[in-house]
Amino acid sequence: MGVKQNTKTLFRRNVPLAQPRFQFQILERHTFNNGHFPTFSEKVSEHKQLPLTRGKLEILQLNLGKLCNQTCKHCHVDAGPDRKDQQMSREILQQALSLIETYNIPTVDLTGGAPEMNEHFKWFVEACFHLGVHIIDRCNLTILNAGKKYEDLPRFLADHHVHVVSSLPHYNKKRTDAQRGDGVFESSILGLQKLNALGYGQPDSDLILDLVYNPTGIFLPSSQSVLEPQFKRKLKNKFDVDFNNLIAITNMPISRFLEYLLETDNYERYMFSLLDAFNPATLEGVMCRNTLSVGWDGSLYDCDFNQMLNLKSDLPNPTIFDLQPDKLEGEPIVVHQACYGCTAGAGSSCGGEIA
Amino acid sequence: MPFMSEKKYFDPEDLKKFGNITEFQEEMGKKFFDYYAEVFKEGALTQREKALIALAVAHTVQCPYCIDAYSTECLQKGADEEEMMEAVHVAAAIRSGASLVFGVQMMNHVKKMTM
Numbered sequence: 001m002g003v004k005q006n007t008k009t010l011f012r013r014n015v016p017l018a019q020p021r022f023q024f025q026i027l028e029r030h031t032f033n034n035g036h037f038p039t040f041s042e043k044v045s046e047h048k049q050l051p052l053t054r055g056k057l058e059i060l061q062l063n064l065g066k067l068c069n070q071t072c073k074h075c076h077v078d079a080g081p082d083r084k085d086q087q088m089s090r091e092i093l094q095q096a097l098s099l100i101e102t103y104n105i106p107t108v109d110l111t112g113g114a115p116e117m118n119e120h121f122k123w124f125v126e127a128c129f130h131l132g133v134h135i136i137d138r139c140n141l142t143i144l145n146a147g148k149k150y151e152d153l154p155r156f157l158a159d160h161h162v163h164v165v166s167s168l169p170h171y172n173k174k175r176t177d178a179q180r181g182d183g184v185f186e187s188s189i190l191g192l193q194k195l196n197a198l199g200y201g202q203p204d205s206d207l208i209l210d211l212v213y214n215p216t217g218i219f220l221p222s223s224q225s226v227l228e229p230q231f232k233r234k235l236k237n238k239f240d241v242d243f244n245n246l247i248a249i250t251n252m253p254i255s256r257f258l259e260y261l262l263e264t265d266n267y268e269r270y271m272f273s274l275l276d277a278f279n280p281a282t283l284e285g286v287m288c289r290n291t292l293s294v295g296w297d298g299s300l301y302d303c304d305f306n307q308m309l310n311l312k313s314d315l316p317n318p319t320i321f322d323l324q325p326d327k328l329e330g331e332p333i334v335v336h337q338a339c340y341g342c343t344a345g346a347g348s349s350c351g352g353e354i355a
Numbered sequence: 356m357p358f359m360s361e362k363k364y365f366d367p368e369d370l371k372k373f374g375n376i377t378e379f380q381e382e383m384g385k386k387f388f389d390y391y392a393e394v395f396k397e398g399a400l401t402q403r404e405k406a407l408i409a410l411a412v413a414h415t416v417q418c419p420y421c422i423d424a425y426s427t428e429c430l431q432k433g434a435d436e437e438e439m440m441e442a443v444h445v446a447a448a449i450r451s452g453a454s455l456v457f458g459v460q461m462m463n464h465v466k467k468m469t470m
Contacts, residue, residue, distance in 0.1 A: 217430060
């Protein structure tokens with residue numbers, strides 16, 4: 001079942017926004033017409049929470065590469081079918097395994113692009129499974145229908161008790177396809193049905209299937225408690241699809257979503273909506289407190305968004321080969337204007353709401 | 356003088372200043388906003404249902420601020436285009452019905468007046 005690409009990657013179009021430095025300049029130096037826009041650091045210091053510092057490492061998030069079978073309009077990674085150049089190597093994955101085992105890191109979170117397209121994905125998942133670690137796969141669902149190579153993927157995920165966190169921005173086909181590409185909705189539903197048939201998202205099953213909702217426009221997500229019952233009812237009634245939890249994630253003003261904001265002249269409006277919705281109660285639970293993000297080349301970042309902006313963690317040698325997970329507590333977190341995306345409303349993280 | 360050069364009656368940016376109405380009458384303004392916040396809390400109706408009702412009412416009272424605000428609110432609460440347009444049709448149906456039902460009055464009058 002094919003999906004049509006809605007756009008091309010910034011990288012392929014070779015536009016200035018493809019450069020993290022250029023995105024960062026827009027975020028840091030943009031002049032607003034509609035009044036003063038405080039820096040994120042200023043805002044956090046108002047609540048006496050500066051500097052933000054790390055807690056105990058609980059989640060090692062590995063970005064296996066930017067290769068993806070989709071080119072979604074809002075993608076913060078600038079992933080797509082042409083991004084074959086930056087794939088995490090077996091050597092780096094081996095080092096991650098060694099750290100997970102040595103330091104008993106409870107959760108490994110695999111993201112991309114489509115992480116399943118990394119040639120070492122299955123080997124790594126098997127190795128993590130044998131270590132007994134909680135494995136999260138951030139699955140775009142259409143990869144489950146992407147041809148013979150991936151035919152056995154749903155069974156593989158079930159056999160290794162992988163927690164599937166899958167993207168579905170809306171139960172409405174038009175809304176989903178507008179963001180992710182024509183044909184994505186139908187293929188996603190088929191993917192969900194395949195996972196359900198294996199026990200995912202079913203009552204009394206330990207195979208967890210969560211959906212990721214992210215707004216299909218320049219608005220912020222409502223609370224998960226408002227959205228989840230609608231999604232459950234609509235998907236069950238129309239497609240007989242079940243899932244466990246709905247995770248609501250705010251779109252970050254970087255990469256292709258930043259391009260969309262600039263092209264539609266909505267950048268200022270969106271940034272002010274993030275600022276107006278700033279919620280200091282989220283600061284305790286932002287994901288950079290307990291998650292460390294690893295790039296395809298082993299570089300370390302405080303989150304996947306910082307990774308895409310090429311803002312490395314403030315460590316002496318921010319690479320997985322020098323990482324000492326037990327020494328991270330108290331280390332400062334690198335913040336910038338896009339961090340407003342994680343502190344708006346109920347907050348946003350890879351695990352959904354914070355506050 | 357600035358107000359003399361003002362050419363428009365409606366500025367979408369004014370919506371952000373709605374809270375400033377307390378500047379001229381604090382007590383009533385505050386009571387209004389407290390009441391407003393209470394009304395839109397999750398209750399016997401969900402927040403999503405209330406947003407769709409508000410969208411329909413916004414069209415009935417033809418308030419551009421309210422239409423902007425509750426179009427966004429409905430999107431945030433997960434409503435889709437079809438649901439939102441159905442809510443507007445409910446408003447339109449009630450408005451048109453409210454005119455048409457007076458057709459009975461017209462008919463009554465005409466029947467009295469004619470053979």
